[in-house]
Amino acid sequence: MKPNNNRNNNKEEKTNPSQNAAQPTSSPQAQAQAAVQWFPGHMAKTRRQIKENLPLVDAVVELRDARVPESSHNPELNALLGQKPQVILLNKCDLADEAATAHWLSQLRGEGVCALAVDCRSGKGLNRFAPTVQDLLQELLQRRAEKGMKGKPIRLMVVGIPNTGKSSLINRLAGNIRAQTADKPGVTRQNRWYPIRSGVPMELLDTPGVLWPKFEDPAVGDRLAFLGAVKDEIMDVEALATRLLALLAAGYAPRLVERFKLEETPEALAALPPWQLLDAIARKRGMLLPGDEADTFRAAVILLDELRGGKLGRITLD
Numbered sequence: 001m002k003p004n005n006n007r008n009n010n011k012e013e014k015t016n017p018s019q020n021a022a023q024p025t026s027s028p029q030a031q032a033q034a035a036v037q038w039f040p041g042h043m044a045k046t047r048r049q050i051k052e053n054l055p056l057v058d059a060v061v062e063l064r065d066a067r068v069p070e071s072s073h074n075p076e077l078n079a080l081l082g083q084k085p086q087v088i089l090l091n092k093c094d095l096a097d098e099a100a101t102a103h104w105l106s107q108l109r110g111e112g113v114c115a116l117a118v119d120c121r122s123g124k125g126l127n128r129f130a131p132t133v134q135d136l137l138q139e140l141l142q143r144r145a146e147k148g149m150k151g152k153p154i155r156l157m158v159v160g161i162p163n164t165g166k167s168s169l170i171n172r173l174a175g176n177i178r179a180q181t182a183d184k185p186g187v188t189r190q191n192r193w194y195p196i197r198s199g200v201p202m203e204l205l206d207t208p209g210v211l212w213p214k215f216e217d218p219a220v221g222d223r224l225a226f227l228g229a230v231k232d233e234i235m236d237v238e239a240l241a242t243r244l245l246a247l248l249a250a251g252y253a254p255r256l257v258e259r260f261k262l263e264e265t266p267e268a269l270a271a272l273p274p275w276q277l278l279d280a281i282a283r284k285r286g287m288l289l290p291g292d293e294a295d296t297f298r299a300a301v302i303l304l305d306e307l308r309g310g311k312l313g314r315i316t317l318d
C-alpha cells in the first residue's frame with residue numbers, strides 16, 4: 001500500500017457514506033460506525049462467469065488466505081459450485097501462525113474437505129498439488145484412461161476472494177507464462193486459461209477475485225480489509241487501522257511493543273484507546289505534521305503495510 005495524499009477522496013463508493021466528514025476519522029464514534037463493503041460490478045460479472053465456466057472444468061481450486069481461512073471463504077461459493085470437486089488451498093501460509101494453520105487444515109480435512117497449506121510465492125507445499133488433484137479426480141481419470149484419453153489435461157478453475165494469490169499459483173505452476181500479480185485487490189480483470197505442460201498436464205482458468213454483496217459479520221469485512229482483500233482507496237484507512245490495533249493489542253500486544261518500540265508494556269496496550277495507540281506509533285516513527293500533530297494517516301498506512309508484508313510476524317486472525 002502506497003502512502004499518498006488520498007485521505008478519503010476517491011471515485012468509488014466509500015464504505016460508510018453516512019459518516020460525518022467533519023468528525024475525526026479515528027474517533028471511537030467513527031470506529032463504531034464504520035463497516036467495510038466492496039462489491040463492484042465486475043465482481044457480479046465474474047460470479048456469473050464462474051457459473052458459466054463450471055461445466056468446462058473437472059474441479060475448482062479455491063484459494064483462501066491462511067491468515068483468515070474462514071473469513072476469506074466466499075459463502076456464495078458453495079451454492080455456486082454445487083457438486084463440483086474442490087481443493088482448498090490455504091495460501092500465504094508463510095505469513096500465518098503455523099499452529100493455527102495446522103489446526104485449520106485438520107478441521108477442514110475432518111469435514112471431508114480436500115485442503116493443503118501452500119506458499120505460492122516460494123512454491124512451498126505445491127509439490128503436493130498435482131498428486132492431491134489426481135487423488136481427488138481418481139475416478140474421472142480412471143474412466144478417461146479406459147477410454148484412451150489418458151493425456152487429456154485436467155481442467156481446473158481457480159477462484160477466491162481478491163488478493164489471495166490465484167494468479168501467483170498459476171505462475172508457479174505454469175513456469176514461464178506470466179499472469180499479472182500485485183499486492184492489491186482487483187489485479188486480474190478477466191478469465192484466462194493457462195496450460196501447464198510440465199508434470200501432470202493441466203489447464204488452469206484464472207479468475208478475478210470475488211467478494212459477496214454484504215458481510216453479515218462486520219468483523220469479517222474488517223479482517224479482509226486488514227489483509228488487503230478490499231480496496232484501500234474506498235476505506236477510511238485510519239478507522240480501519242484503529243480497529244486493527246484493537247485486535248492486535250488484545251492478541252499480539254508484544255509484537256506491537258517490539259515492532260514500534262512502544263513505551264507501554266504489552267499488558268497496558270489493551271487498556272489504551274486504539275486511536276491513542278495509532279498516535280503513539282506515528283510519534284515513534286517520527287511522523288509529525290505541523291504543530292506537533294501526529295500524522296495518524298501515514299501511521300495507519302504503514303501499520304497496514306507492515307501487517308500485510310509479515311513485518312509484525314506470522315499472524316492468524318481467524
Ligand SMILES: Nc1nc2c(ncn2[C@@H]2O[C@H](COP(=O)(O)OP(=O)(O)OP(=O)(O)O)[C@@H](O)[C@H]2O)c(=O)[nH]1
Pocket residue numbers: 091092093094095118119120121122160161162163164165166167168169180181182183184185186187188189207208209210
Ligand atoms: N508472502 C506471500 N505472498 C504471496 C503468496 N502468494 C501470493 N502472494 C502475493 O500476494 C499478492 C497477490 O497475489 P496475486 O496472485 O496477484 O493474487 P490474486 O488472487 O490473483 O489477486 P486478484 O487478481 O486481485 O484477485 C502478490 O503481491 C503476491 O506476490 C504467498 O504464498 N506468500
Ligand SMILES: [Mg+2]
Pocket residue numbers: 166167168180181187188207208209
Ligand atoms: Mg489475479
